[in-house]
Structure formats: structure tokens, C-alpha cells
Amino acid sequence: MTETLVPSTAPAARRPLTSRRSVRIVGGLLLPLLILLVWQLSSTLGLVTASQLPPPASVWVAAVDLFERGQLTLYVAISTQRVLIGFAIGAALGLAAGALVGLSRAADIFFAPTLGAIRAVPSLAWVPLLIIWLKIGEESKITLIAIGAFFPVYTTVAQALRHVDRQLVEAGRAFGLRGVRLFGAVQLPAVIPSVISGLRLALAQAWLFLVAAELIAASMGLGFLLSDSGNNGRVDRILLAIILLALLGKLTDAILGVFEKWAIKKWA
Amino acid sequence: MSASPATRTTARPAAAVRTGEPTGTDAAYAVQFSGLGRTFAPSPGSRRRTRAATTTSVEVARPVLRDVSISVQPGEVLAILGTSGCGKSTLLRIAGGLDSPSAGSVRIDGSPVTDFDTRCAVGFQEPRLLPWRTVADNVALGLPRGTAREAGRARVAELLELVGLSAFADHRPASISGGMAQRASLARALARNPGVLLLDEPFGALDALTRLKMQDLLLDVHAAAPTTVLLVTHDVDEALQLADRIILLGQEAAPSGGSRPPGATIVQEITVPGTRPRDRGSAELAELRGRLLAGLGIDRHGDPRGVATGTSIPHFPY
Ligand SMILES: Nc1ncnc2c1ncn2[C@@H]1O[C@H](COP(=O)(O)OP(=O)(O)O)[C@@H](O)[C@H]1O
Numbered sequence: 041m042t043e044t045l046v047p048s049t050a051p052a053a054r055r056p057l058t059s060r061r062s063v064r065i066v067g068g069l070l071l072p073l074l075i076l077l078v079w080q081l082s083s084t085l086g087l088v089t090a091s092q093l094p095p096p097a098s099v100w101v102a103a104v105d106l107f108e109r110g111q112l113t114l115y116v117a118i119s120t121q122r123v124l125i126g127f128a129i130g131a132a133l134g135l136a137a138g139a140l141v142g143l144s145r146a147a148d149i150f151f152a153p154t155l156g157a158i159r160a161v162p163s164l165a166w167v168p169l170l171i172i173w174l175k176i177g178e179e180s181k182i183t184l185i186a187i188g189a190f191f192p193v194y195t196t197v198a199q200a201l202r203h204v205d206r207q208l209v210e211a212g213r214a215f216g217l218r219g220v221r222l223f224g225a226v227q228l229p230a231v232i233p234s235v236i237s238g239l240r241l242a243l244a245q246a247w248l249f250l251v252a253a254e255l256i257a258a259s260m261g262l263g264f265l266l267s268d269s270g271n272n273g274r275v276d277r278i279l280l281a282i283i284l285l286a287l288l289g290k291l292t293d294a295i296l297g298v299f300e301k302w303a304i305k306k307w308a
Numbered sequence: 309m310s311a312s313p314a315t316r317t318t319a320r321p322a323a324a325v326r327t328g329e330p331t332g333t334d335a336a337y338a339v340q341f342s343g344l345g346r347t348f349a350p351s352p353g354s355r356r357r358t359r360a361a362t363t364t365s366v367e368v369a370r371p372v373l374r375d376v377s378i379s380v381q382p383g384e385v386l387a388i389l390g391t392s393g394c395g396k397s398t399l400l401r402i403a404g405g406l407d408s409p410s411a412g413s414v415r416i417d418g419s420p421v422t423d424f425d426t427r428c429a430v431g432f433q434e435p436r437l438l439p440w441r442t443v444a445d446n447v448a449l450g451l452p453r454g455t456a457r458e459a460g461r462a463r464v465a466e467l468l469e470l471v472g473l474s475a476f477a478d479h480r481p482a483s484i485s486g487g488m489a490q491r492a493s494l495a496r497a498l499a500r501n502p503g504v505l506l507l508d509e510p511f512g513a514l515d516a517l518t519r520l521k522m523q524d525l526l527l528d529v530h531a532a533a534p535t536t537v538l539l540v541t542h543d544v545d546e547a548l549q550l551a552d553r554i555i556l557l558g559q560e561a562a563p564s565g566g567s568r569p570p571g572a573t574i575v576q577e578i579t580v581p582g583t584r585p586r587d588r589g590s591a592e593l594a595e596l597r598g599r600l601l602a603g604l605g606i607d608r609h610g611d612p613r614g615v616a617t618g619t620s621i622p623h624f625p626y
């Protein structure tokens with residue numbers, strides 16, 4: 041009680057505990073650690089059989105084993121590469137299509153219904169077609185991932201552009217801006233925050249579509265590890281793949297999150 | 309440029325205001341409204357509502373302006389007075405090519421106004437600053453295209469100094485007050501150095517003292533570069549202080565026995581006597597103020613003081 045009355049306490053001490061960075065990191069790690077503990081306990085207490093749920097240690101052993109064979113690095117690398125390439129292509133196309141549909145009434149009328157229908161197709165429906173058209177090479181997987189990344193970006197960009205403050209656009213026009221210059225000076229900056237949240241959604245979709253692609257038609261990658269281990273009953277490897285997907289998804293999202301913070305500071 | 313004899317070639321006293329001006333129009337253009345009318349179509353929402361209801365009155369297109377005819381001379385300052393919602397902004401937007409008339413036409417320097425006419429600069433009723441740009445960068449948006457970098461920066465600094473925002477050049481619009489934003493918006497319009505300056509209640513959000521300062525500032529700027537100014541205001545004193553001529557927009561009184569045609573038009577036109585800057589306390593201006601206030605539907609609470617409305621004081625065009 042007396043402490044709060046003393047004005048000379050450090051400003052950091054007066055900030056609520058929950059806004060401190062270290063607290064947030066430690067707090068966020070609590071639940072994963074708890075899950076790990078329960079997992080370990082249920083194994084050691086014999087609540088589940090090792091074939092159903094192997095203990096954390098054997099997942100670690102499986103990871104080391106795969107790493108020593110050189111497969112772990114390869115799988116992680118190939119999956120990440122597919123996601124990044126597919127995401128880049130899909131996001132770029134989504135940005136272009138979103139800009140077109142969001143800025144032009146005519147393009148909106150012409151394209152939006154069709155794109156909306158294509159968007160409604162479940163991801164797995166594309167797989168057989170892509171395999172026949174593009175074989176089981178990289179192209180088919182990257183195409184599927186690009187489809188997955190395209191739609192969140194397209195939708196958010198088109199939506200955001202339609203809702204750019206008309207008064208600002210008019211002011212830009214009144215000061216002689218047209219076309220690309222108007223877009224660069226007014227519309228694009230106005231939608232940057234939405235574009236970035238669209239990109240984050242697209243990245244999550246890219247990982248989703250990666251697994252869809254690799255589960256069905258792949259000889260490498262984390263999705264392949266999942267389906268292959270499923271066939272062999274290797275629950276430890278399945279758990280490993282799931283954990284790796286979680287970590288990679290979170291990591292790439294965090295990188296975009298940093299970019300988002302920077303961009304919002306600069307543009308909003 | 310204009311062939312009008314009224315183009316002023318007088319000396320520019322406050323030359324410091326436009327040092328080293330590289331681009332933009334040095335001309336002041338005549339603006340001619342002839343028989344201008346503007347009717348807004350009913351919105352789709354109101355049409356749907358009326359179909360369900362029994363009345364059809366809302367469905368009718370609404371005339372806002374009608375038969376506005378006035379010829380503004382190059383370099384003249386015309387104040388447009390009127391009650392809120394009478395169509396002042398609409399008239400200004402049409403003059404700048406931001407909106408199109410339903411009837412009649414507007415000509416600038418003898419040729420019809422084009423969409424977003426580059427001969428005009430607009431100071432909007434709202435500041436309309438780009439939130440992601442600094443105040444200085446927002447003002448720079450107004451610079452005529454092709455301004456050299458260095459010259460542009462100097463001009464922006466000069467204008468910020470004029471409107472008293474030098475200390476806030478690097479601030480974002482969100483971190484300055486409404487009055488400051490409006491001054492930044494004014495600076496942006498001035499940066500254009502236009503042939504016709506369209507100002508829509510440019511001092512509306514300012515406190516009383518800053519408003520007086522900014523009025524004097526506008527007079528200095530105008531003296532230095534006598535462009536044509538169309539100034540929308542709802543402040544009678546401001547109009548009297550700044551304008552060569554004042555028009556009052558409003559509904560015309562119904563003729564006896566007839567019905568009043570809808571839409572606002574020019575109901576009073578007053579040539580303000582005296583050269584600027586005017587004595588803010590002049591008795592003759594007080595008389596005009598009374599007439600204008602009466603036109604705006606305000607009771608002046610007093611009798612006319614017998615000052616002749618025809619005046620011997622020289623007035624525009626001098
Ligand atoms: N784009 C528009 N569509 C329909 N009605 C409009 C539009 N712009 C203005 N109006 C109407 O025209 C009238 C005059 O508006 P405005 O020119 O802004 O008035 P003022 O600036 O004198 O206050 C108002 O009643 C307003 O509702």
C-alpha cells in the first residue's frame with residue numbers, strides 16, 4: 041500500500057505486470073510446459089500405452105534419429121521452401137487481383153463472383169486435378185499452396201480498397217494525383233494494415249495447403265512424414281511432425297508480426 | 309491569361325511570402341457561373357423506403373442550387389455566405405470540378421471547368437490530411453507537379469512558418485489539434501499557387517484569435533499573389549473582413565401569390581466598401597453586417613443607423 045503512495049518509484053514498477061515483455065514470454069510458455077508435464081506423467085503412470093502416446097523422450101529420440109539420417113533437415117527445408125515460394129506467388133497474385141477488383145467497379149462486377157466461387161472450392165478438391173496436370177513434382181504442390189495463399193490476400197485487399205476514405209481519395213485527386221500515383225500516395229498506404237493482416241492469414245493458409253499437398257502426393261517434407269508415419273504406425277514421428285509444423289508456423293507468423301508492427305508504426 | 313481589364317498589375321507588397329516561386333500559375337483567373345443549378349438524385353435507400361410508404365415526396369430529386377449566375381473577376385475575393393446546408397460547399401465543389409452542375413455551366417478563364425480542374429486548389433471544409441504523412445509531407449502534396457525538390461522543401465517550410473506550424477512539421481496529423489490540421493490544410497492549398505483558390509470554411513475549426521490571425525495571413529498571401537479566391541464561410545464578419553464582394557445564398561422569397569421555387573440561389577450581392585485590411589470596427593461594415601445577418605434570418609436587435617448603402621468609399625474593382 042505505502043509503495044503506491046511513494047512517487048519516486050521507477051516508472052517500470054508502476055506499469056502493470058502483464059504489459060512487461062519478459063512476463064509475456066514466460067507466461068506464454070507456461071501452458072506448453074504444463075502440457076509437456078501431463079504428457080510425461082500420463083506415460084510414466086501408464087495411463088496410456090506407448091504405442092498410443094509415446095513419452096516426450098521418444099519423440100526427441102525420433103527427432104535425433106531422423107536428423108542423423110539427414111531427413112529431418114531435408115524435410116523441414118523442403119516444406120519451408122514450398123510454403124515460402126507458394127506464399128510469395130499466391131500473395132503477389134492476390135495483391136494484384138485484390139487491387140484490380142477493389143479499385144475498378146468494372147473488374148469487381150466481372151471477376152468478383154467467379155473468384156468467390158473458386159474460393160469456395162475445398163483445398164483437397166484441387167489435388168487430383170493438379171497431379172494430373174502438373175504431375176507429382178514441385179509445381180503441383182506450389183500451385184496448391186499459391187491457391188491457398190491467394191484468397192486471404194485477395195479478399196482483404198479488395199475489401200480494404202473499397203473502404204478507403206473517399207474524402208482522402210478526392211483530396212488526392214484534387215491535388216493532381218491520378219492512377220498509379222494516386223494508388224501509391226493514398227490508396228495503398230490506407231490499406232497497408234489490412235494487407236498485412238491478409239498476408240498473415242495467407243501464410244497460415246499456405247502451411248495448411250502444404251500439408252494437404254504433401255499428405256497426398258509427396259516423397260519428402262513434413263506432410264509426407266505425417267502420412268508415411270501414419271502408414272507405419274510411428275506415433276512418435278507423427279507427434280514430431282505436428283510439433284515441427286506448429287513451431288515453423290508460429291515462427292514464420294512471428295516474422296510477419298514484426299514486419300506488421302513496423303509497417304503500422306510507419307503507415308498508420 | 310485573362311483578357312479582363314480588371315487583371316491587377318499592382319505592386320506585390322508582401323513579396324517575402326513567395327520568394328523564389330518556381331512553378332504554378334502566376335495568373336489569377338476569372339470564374340463565371342452562368343445559370344448554374346445542381347439537383348441531387350434521390351439516394352437508392354430513400355427510393356426503397358418510399359416504395360413501401362404511401363408518400364412519394366422523398367423520391368423526387370432534390371434541387372439544392374438553382375440559377376446561380378455571377379462573374380468573379382481575376383484577383384477578386386468573393387465570399388459565399390449562407391446557412392448550413394444551403395449548398396455553399398456544393399457550389400465550391402462544382403467550381404473546382406469535383407462535382408458537376410445539373411444545369412448551367414462554370415467557366416474559368418473563359419474555358420469550361422474540367423474534372424478536378426488543375427487551375428484550382430481546394431481547401432476542404434475538413435482538413436483531409438493523409439494520416440500516414442507528416443504535416444510537412446502533407447503540405448508538400450499541394451506543390452505543383454514538377455516542383456524541384458529543394459525549392460519544394462523551402463516553399464513548404466515557408467508555408468508552415470506562415471501558418472505557424474514550423475514546430476509541428478514532423479508531426480503526424482493525429483498528434484496535432486483540429487485547428488492546426490485546418491491550418492496545415494490551408495497551407496497545402498496555398499502551396500499550389502493556383503489561379504483560383506477555393507476555400508471551404510477554412511477557419512471554421514479555429515479559435516477566435518487564431519481565426520483573426522489567419523484572416524490577416526490570407527490577406528497577406530493574397531496581396532503578395534493576387535489570385536482569385538472563392539471563400540465559403542458562415543461568418544459574416546469574416547466575409548466583410550476578407551472579401552471584395554459577398555454573395556448570400558438562400559431560398560428566394562416567394563412571389564406574391566406564387567410558390568417559391570426550390571433550391572438556393574443568390575439572394576443578396578454586396579460589394580464591400582474600402583480597401584483591405586479593413587477596420588474591423590467600421591460603422592459602415594456594421595451596417596452591412598446587419599443586412600447580411602438579416603438575410604441569414606438573424607434579428608439584428610436594433611434599427612438601421614441610417615448609413616447609406618450606396619457608398620462613396622472606393623471598392624472593388626478599384
Ligand atoms: N453527394 C450528395 N448527394 C446528395 N445530396 C447531397 C450531396 N452533397 C450535398 N448534398 C446535399 O446538398 C445540400 C447542400 O450541401 P452543402 O453544399 O454541403 O451545404 P453547405 O456547405 O452550405 O453546408 C445538403 O442538404 C446536402 O445534404
Ligand SMILES: [Mg+2]
Nearest residue numbers: 396397433508
Ligand atoms: Mg459546407
